[in-house]
Amino acid sequence: MGNTDDFFSSNQKLPSKIKTEIVRKYLRAWSVILSSKHKKIGYVDLFSGTGYFIDKDGHREPSTPIEVMEFCACYYRDMAKNFYIHFNEPNVEYFNALSENLKNHRMWPHIQRRLTLTHEFISAENLEEFIRPYPCLYFLDPFGYGGYSIESISKILSGRGNDILFFFNFNRFNMDISHPSEKIKSQSEIFLGVESKAELLEKIHSLHGREKQKAIVDHIWSALENCLPEKCYVVPFEFEFQDKERTSHYLVFVSKNITGRKIAREVMSGLRTEEGGEFRFSLKKSQKTQGLFSNYYLLGDLLLKRFSRQQVTVREIINIYDTENPRNSYVDKDYKDSLKQLREQGIIAVEKPDGKRVPDSQMPDTSIVTFLR
Incomplete structure (x- = not known):
């Protein structure tokens, strides 16, 4: 020992x-x-x-x-x-x-x-x-x-x-x-x-x-x-x-x-x-860090790179990224906080399945995310 x-x-x-x-x-x-x-x-x-x-x-x-x-x-x-x-x-x-x-x-x-x-x-x-x-x-x-x-x-x-x-x-x-x-x-x-x-x-x-x-x-x-x-x-x-x-x-x-x-x-x-x-x-990799965009989670940069120009639901984003990166340490809140920050910068658009706007404080699993870059 x-x-x-x-x-x-x-x-x-x-x-x-x-x-x-x-x-x-x-x-x-x-x-x-x-x-x-x-x-x-x-x-x-x-x-x-x-x-x-x-x-x-x-x-x-x-x-x-x-x-x-x-x-x-x-x-x-x-x-x-x-x-x-x-x-x-x-x-x-x-x-x-x-x-x-x-x-x-x-x-x-x-x-x-x-x-x-x-x-x-x-x-x-x-x-x-x-x-x-x-x-x-x-x-x-x-x-x-x-x-x-x-x-x-x-x-x-x-x-x-x-x-x-x-x-x-x-x-x-x-x-x-x-x-x-x-x-x-x-x-x-x-x-x-x-x-x-x-x-x-x-x-x-x-x-x-x-x-x-x-x-x-x-x-x-x-x-x-x-x-x-x-x-x-x-x-x-x-x-x-x-x-x-x-x-x-x-x-x-x-x-x-x-x-x-x-x-x-x-x-x-x-x-x-x-x-x-x-x-x-x-x-590992869970703290806030300086990424491509000031004051963003590093995760936001990774999601932007992975889903560039795509349209997917919040739950699909989490499931796909998690499956492709099985050793990652992110939890649902990390993903949703990162998506909220990307939305604040106008990098993504988020709407409900019926086309209505999702409130700024929310990021439901069924929301449809459009990556604009």
């Missing part, structure tokens, strides 16, 4: 809050869909921690295990009676604290028969042992990137209804991949596989900075997208060092369900920020 780095050198504050919020919100949306189709669903967290983290003021804040218990408390009558949980924490001290914190939670008497609590060392070789025979949301959050591999992730995803969120230490991986120590280099080889790592090293041989980062993550995202016979979808949430202008970590969502991808994007888009204390958090 990779070592900790300066991302974890101070109280985790906003990073932990954002991770926890993404998991909590996705779990709720995922469980509503899956519980209507399956008699049994679950949540598996193999690096659970203590259940709490300490914020910048020294206050104790709930992390994912306690938030999952709160989820059970809120929705117990609806579906939590068919909801099963597996928490695992390899660290002895953390495990003991987690056990105590869970048993002190008000939901413990109600959920304990469907909650498994283990203290096992997790590796890419034994992770398969923790895969459940029913649909689960899996969360992997080790300090480094050890404990799982592309192959083990594919085994999780092969299960019906399974989705996964994992915290990937890009900063550590980037340093380790070409490290002189065979022991350290082996971690990246375990994660990618021997052949895949060799391919990546060839790709990045003469690259540096952002170009190198792009090549690395493109390689990893592609490996995840193609880890099963059916198409998988990847949605990464990027954590950046504010003072170093480089990426620290990614919280990566992977699913073979396109609806899951849509939900994950919506959840992450509600949490993206340009600044967040020590770190910035962003969904």
Whole structure:
């Protein structure tokens, strides 16, 4: 397992809050869909921690295990009676604290028969042992990137209804991949596989900075997208060092369900920020940026280029662009805000199917957009 780095050198504050919020919100949306189709669903967290983290003021804040218990408390009558949980924490001290914190939670008497609590060392070789025979949301959050591999992730995803969120230490991986120590280099080889790592090293041989980062993550995202016979979808949430202008970590969502991808994007888009204390958090290419037209979303430029001189509905624009660019991170609001801005500049015309004008504040799915350039 990779070592900790300066991302974890101070109280985790906003990073932990954002991770926890993404998991909590996705779990709720995922469980509503899956519980209507399956008699049994679950949540598996193999690096659970203590259940709490300490914020910048020294206050104790709930992390994912306690938030999952709160989820059970809120929705117990609806579906939590068919909801099963597996928490695992390899660290002895953390495990003991987690056990105590869970048993002190008000939901413990109600959920304990469907909650498994283990203290096992997790590796890419034994992770398969923790895969459940029913649909689960899996969360992997080790300090480094050890404990799982592309192959083990594919085994999780092969299960019906399974989705996964994992915290990937890009900063550590980037340093380790070409490290002189065979022991350290082996971690990246375990994660990618021997052949895949060799391919990546060839790709990045003469690259540096952002170009190198792009090549690395493109390689990893592609490996995840193609880890099963059916198409998988990847949605990464990027954590950046504010003072170093480089990426620290990614919280990566992977699913073979396109609806899951849509939900994950919506959840992450509600949490993206340009600044967040020590770190910035962003969904790639989602912030406002200077494009061809002043104060426009970059997306507006892309849509103008793709649909130049065409007449299409708003929903067709979203569906076509999304299909052609499956790794994009835009949500419906991004598309509609961009179209509104293009309309303000007189670059597109928007009308209802009956030919009537669409109010400036609206951009319904059925609206017909005419690109004038």
